[in-house]
Amino acid sequence: MGYVFKIKPALRTWAIEYAIRDIVEASKEAKKLGKDLIYLNIGDPVQYGFTTPPEVVESACKALKKNFNSYSDSVGIAPAIEAIKNYARKRGIEPVDVYITQGTSEAIEFAISALVNPGENILLPCPCYPLYQAIIAKFGIEPRFYYLEEEKNWEPRIEDVEELIDEKTKAIVIISPNNPTGAVYSREVLEQIIEIAKRHNLVIFSDEIYDQLVLDSDKKNISIASLSRDVVVVTFNGLSKCYFAPGFRIGWGIVSGPEEVVKDYVEAIHKLARARLCAPHPLQFAIPKALNGKNTYVKKVIHLLKKRRDLIVEGLNQIPYISCVKPEGAFYAFPRLHIEGISDLDFVKRLILEEGVVVVHGSGFGQKPGTKHFRIVFLPEEKVLEEALERIEKFVKRLVR
Numbered sequence: 504m505g506y507v508f509k510i511k512p513a514l515r516t517w518a519i520e521y522a523i524r525d526i527v528e529a530s531k532e533a534k535k536l537g538k539d540l541i542y543l544n545i546g547d548p549v550q551y552g553f554t555t556p557p558e559v560v561e562s563a564c565k566a567l568k569k570n571f572n573s574y575s576d577s578v579g580i581a582p583a584i585e586a587i588k589n590y591a592r593k594r595g596i597e598p599v600d601v602y603i604t605q606g607t608s609e610a611i612e613f614a615i616s617a618l619v620n621p622g623e624n625i626l627l628p629c630p631c632y633p634l635y636q637a638i639i640a641k642f643g644i645e646p647r648f649y650y651l652e653e654e655k656n657w658e659p660r661i662e663d664v665e666e667l668i669d670e671k672t673k674a675i676v677i678i679s680p681n682n683p684t685g686a687v688y689s690r691e692v693l694e695q696i697i698e699i700a701k702r703h704n705l706v707i708f709s710d711e712i713y714d715q716l717v718l719d720s721d722k723k724n725i726s727i728a729s730l731s732r733d734v735v736v737v738t739f740n741g742l743s744k745c746y747f748a749p750g751f752r753i754g755w756g757i758v759s760g761p762e763e764v765v766k767d768y769v770e771a772i773h774k775l776a777r778a779r780l781c782a783p784h785p786l787q788f789a790i791p792k793a794l795n796g797k798n799t800y801v802k803k804v805i806h807l808l809k810k811r812r813d814l815i816v817e818g819l820n821q822i823p824y825i826s827c828v829k830p831e832g833a834f835y836a837f838p839r840l841h842i843e844g845i846s847d848l849d850f851v852k853r854l855i856l857e858e859g860v861v862v863v864h865g866s867g868f869g870q871k872p873g874t875k876h877f878r879i880v881f882l883p884e885e886k887v888l889e890e891a892l893e894r895i896e897k898f899v900k901r902l903v904r
């Protein structure tokens with residue numbers, strides 16, 4: 504006798520969506536139809552031909568061969584923690600604690616789940632990298648969105664932030680350089696966020712996973728934790744983007760702020776770390792090699808990305824009914840659609856099915872009511888981007904005919 508009922512998934516999974524992967528389903532359908540697909544949907548530089556620096560690979564291989572294949576200390580190996588602390592200090596952060604995790608994603612999950620109870624809330628940017636919504640849905644936490652303003656190069660609308668706060672607000676998330684908009688926040692905006700956090704006892708979660716990928720030489724990514732010693736910040740980073748090793752699954756969180764204030768919180772994060780044993784042990788040996796080196800490769804990549812960014816922004820702005828703010832960092836643009844009568848999701852699905860250009864719909868990240876966007880990755884070579892632009896233009900012209 505087999506099972507009588509279907510296995511019912513838990514309620515906590517119902518609200519979890521991850522648009523970036525969901526679009527993969529639409530592209531599978533297009534592939535079945537024989538479409539030649541151009542993938543501009545996934546923020547994985549390795550899938551576009553960029554390579555992990557050889558010395559970083561070598562250090563992990565060496566550790567594997569030397570049989571560092573046991574569990575490690577739950578928060579990470581000492582030389583890696585030391586390297587992260589030094590990296591943080593060079594950016595003006597005074598770290599109180601560092602914990603190493605299975606990708607930056609796990610660092611984010613630990614920081615949120617160690618702080619926020621079900622029914623409490625967190626301030627999230629809109630649009631936002633969807634992992635944050637997925638984590639907080641899982642833990643029964645309420646998202647409260649503050650808008651990023653397209654007219655101001657996608658910097659946060661600070662005036663709105665304070666109105667969203669009540670006694671159940673525990674933290675504010677910022678992402679700079681930003682996914683999906685590519686914005687790099689100014690010092691003024693960061694200082695305003697610090698003031699708000701101090702006034703309302705909020706923890707700042709600062710996602711800086713794209714910190715070295717600032718494309719314009721007159722811009723610099725500022726770590727918010729470097730601007731104040733009295734505010735509590737958890738700064739997230741890892742090897743996935745700036746060291747081109749997303750498959751290593753190595754990330755970390757850096758807790759900073761007054762030591763007495765964060766003591767119990769740090770212990771709570773460590774408890775979560777102990778419960779899941781450790782991050783991949785041999786791969787942690789790549790951290791000192793990566794962070795103590797000069798990362799000359801990322802500089803070459805920036806040079807390439809800048810050209811690709813310019814091409815995609817200029818190209819998109821020449822297509823009727825599309826406008827695009829220039830991203831200053833990371834490898835994403837978040838162009839706006841000015842077309843009536845079609846949702847952003849339907850636009851993207853049809854673009855995939857009819858032209859084979861795979862991008863992600865803006866509503867998967869969140870967008871201001873009344874606006875429609877899509878996210879496009881500009882990691883591929885110029886000729887691929889040119890082909891994608893031609894196909895998008897063809898599609899838009901057909902759509903508005």
Ligand SMILES: Cc1ncc(COP(=O)(O)O)c(C=O)c1O
Nearest residue numbers: 546606607608632682741743754
């Ligand atoms: C803003 C942001 N944070 C975190 C992550 C997740 O990083 P990891 O692959 O290290 O878990 C990503 C991945 O795309 C991201 O864009």
